[in-house]
Amino acid sequence: MANSSIELKGDAADCTSAKVALSGLTLAEMITFVNSLGLPTFRARQIHKWIYDKYASSFEEMTDLSVSVRSLLEEKAQVGLLKLSHLQVSRDGTRKYLFELPDGQRVESVLMSFSDRKTLSACVSSQVGCAVGCTFCATGYLGFKRNLTSQEIVDQIMCIQRESGKRVGNIVYMGQGEPLLNTEAVIESVHTVINSVKIGARHITLSTSGIIPGIKRLEEENLPLTLALSLHSPDPKTREEIVPITKKYPLSELIPALRDYADATGRRVTIEYVLLSGVTDSPAQAKALSDLVRDIHCNVNLIPFNPTFDNEGHEIYHRPPREAQDAFKRIVERSGRTVTIRLERGTDIDAACGQLHNKFSAADD
Numbered sequence: 001m002a003n004s005s006i007e008l009k010g011d012a013a014d015c016t017s018a019k020v021a022l023s024g025l026t027l028a029e030m031i032t033f034v035n036s037l038g039l040p041t042f043r044a045r046q047i048h049k050w051i052y053d054k055y056a057s058s059f060e061e062m063t064d065l066s067v068s069v070r071s072l073l074e075e076k077a078q079v080g081l082l083k084l085s086h087l088q089v090s091r092d093g094t095r096k097y098l099f100e101l102p103d104g105q106r107v108e109s110v111l112m113s114f115s116d117r118k119t120l121s122a123c124v125s126s127q128v129g130c131a132v133g134c135t136f137c138a139t140g141y142l143g144f145k146r147n148l149t150s151q152e153i154v155d156q157i158m159c160i161q162r163e164s165g166k167r168v169g170n171i172v173y174m175g176q177g178e179p180l181l182n183t184e185a186v187i188e189s190v191h192t193v194i195n196s197v198k199i200g201a202r203h204i205t206l207s208t209s210g211i212i213p214g215i216k217r218l219e220e221e222n223l224p225l226t227l228a229l230s231l232h233s234p235d236p237k238t239r240e241e242i243v244p245i246t247k248k249y250p251l252s253e254l255i256p257a258l259r260d261y262a263d264a265t266g267r268r269v270t271i272e273y274v275l276l277s278g279v280t281d282s283p284a285q286a287k288a289l290s291d292l293v294r295d296i297h298c299n300v301n302l303i304p305f306n307p308t309f310d311n312e313g314h315e316i317y318h319r320p321p322r323e324a325q326d327a328f329k330r331i332v333e334r335s336g337r338t339v340t341i342r343l344e345r346g347t348d349i350d351a352a353c354g355q356l357h358n359k360f361s362a363a364d365d
Helices: 013-016 025-035 040-055 069-075 137-144 152-162 182-195 212-221 236-242 251-265 283-293 320-334 355-364
Strands: 083-089 096-102 106-112 120-123 128-130 144-147 168-173 204-208 225-229 269-275 300-302 339-341
Touching: 040 182, 083 152, 096 120, 096 152, 106 128, 106 152, 120 152, 128 137, 144 339, 152 168, 152 182, 168 182, 182 212, 212 251, 212 283, 225 251, 236 251, 236 300, 269 283, 269 320, 283 300, 283 320, 300 320, 320 339
Parallel strands: 120 168, 168 204, 204 225, 225 269, 269 300, 300 339
Antiparallel strands: 083 096, 096 106, 106 120, 128 144
């Protein structure tokens, strides 16, 4: 069985006892591994280019490596870390992936295309399951299993590019898990995405439910990415009910932290707001949201609820009709902020976070 990732930052001499996955590693880590095999550093640069620039899925494709080097790599290493467990393709072209990790756990990723954009966007997971437990999110019903490593996060992108043969231009950390409860691995993965995958920080969005220490840590890192806050209600009581982490990080502390982040980085943040019929879509809540964001350097993204189901198969919430969505949008626009209603993708293929994983977990039980 392949090693999930190796401690290349320390003594790499022991890393040849099992096959080592290279996709998702930094160039420095590849150099350490290649040197441990007695190969010169320039070989690592060649392999790095094949994996990240040409989406090679095997060493046989790396034609500028000698036969002996390729044979050695076949013996000691493998290209990919993750295994494609299932793929669903929507009629709108959205591709939903279920990847198996080396320990048998599974995570989801999504590849999205839009008619008004030339670039493709990939949504990646940062954890197996999630500890936050937002009541409208299917991932919450999985519970928290473990954090992903930086390599496991990055290889989701590379697996998508190898499978689709297409270059990903934008990354959103909006898949399974709370990125800022796995802050250091996520930050490390962002650096690898920038330096190896060659996707600029301004094309990376990180979504959080409001983990204040993680927001402050991200501010310290000073990466010019987009921070998105999953707000979902301007009312503390309602937000506590649907986003339980609010009890630990209340709005009274979260909103100032968000303002500080925007002021310190100079980056406009995104306020994400899910519209749940009869729960978060009232005119009064729209007015409160408008007042809340008025002095925050932000955009507001309204998200029509994508139907998800609890462990008993019951639909959790309902989506407001389009007329109600538009009315909510008009009220929030009084804040002077740009307000959009998210374009739906992949609603016919278990597109909501955790749905595909839940389906296959249930099948395994």
